[in-house]
Amino acid sequence: MDLKQLAALRAISEAGSFGQAAKRLRLTQSAVSYQIRNLEEELGQTLIFRSRPNVTLSPAGLTALRSYERILGEIDQLRISFGSRDEAEVSGELRVASSILGIVYLYGDLIGEFIYAHPRIEVKMTTTESGQEGARQVIARQTDVAFVAFPIDGAQLQSITLGVSEHVAIVPAEHRLAEFDSVTVDILRQHPFVRYAPGAGSRHATDRIFLSGHGYPPIILESNDTEFIKRVVRMGLGLAIVPSFTISAAKDPRLHTLRIEGQPTRQEFGLVFRRRVKSKTLDLFCEFARARASEILQKAGR
Structure with missing residues (x-):
């Protein structure tokens, strides 16, 4: 028939x-x-x-x-x-993955603005433990696009860089290191340390910092919950390295930030999606994110 x-x-x-x-x-x-x-x-x-x-x-x-x-x-x-040529008339479904850290600190407003600007596109959000997990979901076709910190493994993926963030060390405000503005890796190695779990962008950042030398300080715990990490540091149980955009002097008066001397602390972040995928909703979302990259950079403190 x-x-x-x-x-x-x-x-x-x-x-x-x-x-x-x-x-x-x-x-x-x-x-x-x-x-x-x-x-x-x-x-x-x-x-x-x-x-x-x-x-x-x-x-x-x-x-x-x-x-x-x-x-x-x-x-x-x-x-x-x-088949519409008018962006406002594009409709369909878009599956977006991001870590909780990304939504809370960087991308939440962008996603909300996209939903408001394109009410005919149904956005389905998935929160992940890490950007690497989001990338795996894209490869497995479980989601269309993921916010990640680079680098990300996956030859099947295409990426868009939206910005660069800095990582800083954090100590309790009453810690003896709080009188300084910067710290060396050798000094950090002398203190118990809280680090992100494998797969997180910030874990990759601390691996670069510590594994290029004599390894990590004593690890007291691992977590991808940045607010929990900050709380553990405030309690005086250890030090940590976190993205600078997660620390605010107004919101975190009991924490002190330290620049890490002589180390690669910058990290790119952005979007990944499968190569050679034709999707008007995906194309529209990527262009929307590119157009607001400067706003995201402001949130990242760059």
Whole structure:
């Protein structure tokens, strides 16, 4: 069965004869008869009562015609959903993944603004433990796009850099290191340390800082919950290295930040999605994020 057979059925219904239907379809009458005969054989039903001067549709023919008209309606809806050139008219679904840290500190406003600007796009959010987990979900086609910190493994992925953040050491305000503005890695190694779990962007940052030398300080715990890490540091249980945008003098008066001397503390962040994927909703979201990269950078303190 194909749509041409059903189009022939509708033409006969409207024209009242095979001959007039053939003229409308710009086919020979025998070609139209052949299409209807094949359709009747496939469905196992008589679709047309053949009488002179006009032919009429049988009950089965009327049912087939209604089904054809529903199919055409669905096709029109698909064209409306995916064929619009107007960004405001784009509709569909977009699955977005981000770590809780990313949503809270960097991307929450951007996502909310996108949802407001494009109400016909259904955004489905997934929170992940890390950017690496979000990238794995993109590779597995469980989500369309993920906010991540770079670098990210995955040859199947395409990336967009939105900005760069700094990492800083944090100590309790009453700690003896709080009288300084910077600290060396050797001094950090002398204190218990709280680090992010494997897969987190900030874990990659601290790996670069410590593993290039004599390794980590004594690790007291691992967590990807930045607020929990800050609380542990405030309690005086250890020091930590966190993205600078997660620390605010107004919100964290009991913490002191230290620049880490002579170390690569900058880290890029942005979006990843599968290569060669055609999606208007994804393209629109990526352009929306690019256009607001400066706002994200302000949140990141750059």
